[in-house]
Amino acid sequence: MGFGAPGGFSIGPSSVQSNAEAGLPFANVPGDLADKVERELGREPEHPPPDVTFHQVVGDRRLFSLRSFLRPHAWWLAGGALLMLVEAALMNIGPLLTQIGIDEGIDQGRFDVIVTVVVLYLVAIVVSAAAGFVRASVTGRLGERLMYDLRVRVFSHFQRQSLDFFTSEKAGVLMTRMTSDIESLNTLFQEGLVQFVVQFLTLVVITAYLLILDVRLAVATIVLVVPVTVVLSLWFRRAAGAGYLRVRDRIADVLSDLQESLAGVRVIQAANRRAQNVQAHRSIVHRHRLAEAATARAQVIYGPGTEALGVAAQALVLLIGGRMVLRGALTIGEMTAFVLFLNRFFAPIQTLVQLFNQYQQGAAAVSKLQTLLATESSVSESADAHDLPPIEGEIRLRQVTFGYDATQPVLTDVDLWIHPGEVLAVVGPTGAGKSTVAKLITRFYDPQKGQVTIDDHDLTDVTLHSLRSQLGVVPQEPFLFNGSLRDNIAFARPSASDAEVAAAVEAVGLDALVSTLPRGVDSPVHERGTSLSAGERQLLALARAFLAGPRVLVLDEATSNLDLASETVVERALDKVLEGRTAIIIAHRLATAMRADRIAVIDEGRLVELGSHDELVAAGGFYAEMYRTYAGAT
């Protein structure tokens, strides 16, 4: 879902556009809105290309907090607060002026006083509207700027994290931090903080007006109104707060069940499970309904309750104030003002209590973001890291021991020397630690013991960027990004020329496919590339690696998901891509491994054999046994 003006730096057409272009159903902007949306987008200026530089090491190590977040903008905030004060004071001046009009004008029969009062009132209305406009504009802009900074900051923090961060934390949680947590902070700032100040000032201003009018009636009114309203609001906050949480959990259940059912709809139909799944979903949606109804019970007591309370309070003010009027202790105008102010007195109290909820949500978001931003990457760049100079591609693992959980080593004392330009295959049973070797060479993880070097540079001494820009990785599941084929191929170097992209396409043999597409390399890839076959996706990943032109290429089971014919095509492309490079092939199938110069056999985290296919078969060890099983099966 998205909408974007055409053009723009490296972001490509948004998903809605590409879905619409691809003729997918349900992909259009709602009809009546399309024109208006177009018109608004017409007013959008050309944004300057963003120029955020990425630093592996953070300069600012202070803890993230609401205060440190807002402090740099203290002056703007103070200005906003001043405007709010003006707004609140003038917005509530009506009853006061009405009182003066009644007592000094009507009662005395002086129309000129009424005219003066009305003119003053008009000025107050205009000034408070103007203050409101400036205030909303200022705080809104500031809020959006803060959100922009925060988005870039949190996202940059993600980029600094090592791979274990993304697997141990669930992707959904990270997504929540970047979206709803930042949003709730935005709501807290834009609505919460602003409303808090406005309502608080309104309350202060009205109380002041009431006290000016008549101290005794003011105290009586406050004693009658405030405690009941506060207690009712507190009760509602508790009851509804718990209810909202439950509703939110239930709707999350509904959506995740729906999402999973849609993802697995083919399995459901194939297994004749539809009836049962419909029933299960029915229970889930009804549980959501019951949670909603329970929350509604609190709402229907609170809303009408405060309405009724307002009427009752009027009755009591009329009773107390009326007696004062009858005694001659109060003018009718003053009592009228009390009655009129009363209606405005409830809203701020209610809002303030409600805001507390928002504050709690915002505070929860702040503390989650604080924890997130304080996470240290397990693979960090040392302070004096130097750039890795252009490498030959000689890789050594020296006495490497590593486990994802430090107490359970996956690799133990592995020594491996890969010569420049050599193609080395790593084989072994599932779970033996093959892929871990690849992850250490690319420094997705650091070994607990021993070291990994490239051209005699310890990986922990060089900058990550200089290291990885000379390494290429083709994973088992080639991940494709939303955008065009071209965006995906030129992923490592978005500035690559058309000729370079075309060369990469040709090198891996994708040119036949590209020439059948109506828009060639500019054709969109959508829904994680499901419109391409597994083989085509893998070829695309190879083209990506080819264009990056790394000295060292790591293939992590890159052909294991392919069928025979695609595998043949991919392996042919591979020959081209591997030319003149050091390559480490983590092989799932022996057929792939046999192409390598040498084969390293890993079993239970140890390097058990190393040599060419023929040598290892002749040696009659572990590999020979694997090969016999394999050859026997075929």
Next chain:
Amino acid sequence: MSTVAPPVVRLEPERGVSPFAPPSAGIDPDPDRGWLRRLWPLVASRRLALIVAVVTGLSSLFITIGVPLVVRATIDRALDQRTAPLAPYVVTLLVMAGALFALRATYRYLLFTTAYGVETDLRDLVYSHLTRLSFSFYDRTPSGELISRANSDIRSVQVLLAFGPLAVLSTFTFLFALVVMASIDIGLTIVAVATMPLVYFVGVRMRERIFPLMWITQARMADVATVVDENINGTRVVKAFAAEGSQINKLAEAAQRLRWAAVATVDARARFSPIIEALPRLGVAGILLYGGWLVIEGDLTIGTIVAFNSYVIMISVPFRLLGFLLMQTQRAAASCARIYEILDTAPDIVDRPDATDLVDPEGALELRDVTFRYPASVGGDDARPTVLRGFSLSVAPGETMAIVGRTGSGKSTIIRLLPRFYDVDEGQVCIDGHDVRDLTLTSLRHHIGVVFDDPFLFSTSIRDNIAFARPSASDAEVESAARAAQAHGFIMELSHGYDTVIGERGYTLSGGQRQRIAIARTLLANPRVLVLDDATSAIDAQVEEEIHRALETLLVDRTTILIAHRLSTISLADRVALVEDGAVIAVGTHDELLTREPLYREVLASVESRDGAD
């Protein structure tokens, strides 16, 4: 939460049977009718609650309108003219407060629960319909789009149903208040309401600007989320290519565009809402000016000014709500259209009216001269290639047939035609001589078990995943299916054994383990016909061999079709069908084809050459 006792559920033979009733009505099936008319059967099924809500709501309205009149009478009679005692007025107001509370609470509660009921029914109907739609629908519809419809669109219909009547009611407030005010003084009434049309028009202007801006903001939030989502899921690629910098700039670009839209929304709101707030106050000023003059002239009482003051504030609410109501109505209409679009989509594959059940089949399969193109393909109709043309193949009961061919030869398509995931364009697919289109889908799919090449597992326990097709299966049955699929060993090594809940989309299991669970799932269903779509590709040679050994015994009395990419899989088959360009080139045993068909040798050649390499 539930008031229905859960143990009742457990006594049911099948798990997951809901204690809740299905929707009492559907939507009106006539697509030419208006959106509300089509929704009406769902609303009408709750008409009693609705009638009570309308009656109590209207009654509460009289009280709301009456309060300022009582206050006015109090001020004028008891305080100004002092012709009546104060206490009865105060008591009247307190009674009105009590009645107001009771009526409003009843009215709102009934309204809310009605709206929630309709929402729930819609969710139920949409889910039920979605799970009925054919594979071809899912081939071309992004699931994110469906989820957004099932979520925000149903929600916006619910919001309209819950709050729309409230807004309508406050419009009545306006009318009643107008009548009361006009009966007191027409001139002052005109002064008081003079700014109201402006409140409405400015409100409309505001929404006209803000609504599209909010839509853009929402879409751009989704764009930011997409960048983040891809970055998280593709983190290995990002890191491997040191693309962090360009990713951050991609995000900054999206965030910048979001910021523009959000600031534009803020600005539009900052411009309009102070005006909307100020307009009723102009009315108050007008009342003071004109009303004050009238009182001085002796034509009006002070209490009337107070009452008019209250009415102006009271009626500015409906004018604001009226705009909200119009907007929400438009939104709900658009949302309904989007929901109906789903509900009106007819499934391509349905039972024929005279369909019969497939009972105890022998398992003889036959494809007769089949021509097939996928219903819709990306790039429009031109890009719909013919996948199968004149495809004919017979498989005898109990036989194991391997299908071999290059990528794109159409071999995987065949297994989607057997359980009728798609229908053929020409020709016939038959089981035991019955055209599959003459059989009920349920009975057909009951007897055909499919293992997909991409094994999708649900995030429930391993046990529930294996017993997916037959939730009532005993633990012993589940275990024996798992053993047969060589999955029992690794399942027992997991922390909770069969009760281990599979993490996000099977993330915690390896590809090979997922495939074995998918095989166990199909084996437990014990189908007469088994179809394996290259189900062992992600499994290493040793485990694959073990599975094959288990399969050999399981395949004995079943008709089996294997989509094979490797010699090891082919060796399980009695016969092999060689497929090229959507047609069967040759059928025979592996050895026969090897000697007879040069193409077969060619397809297999790469395997052999690699087997004998170095």
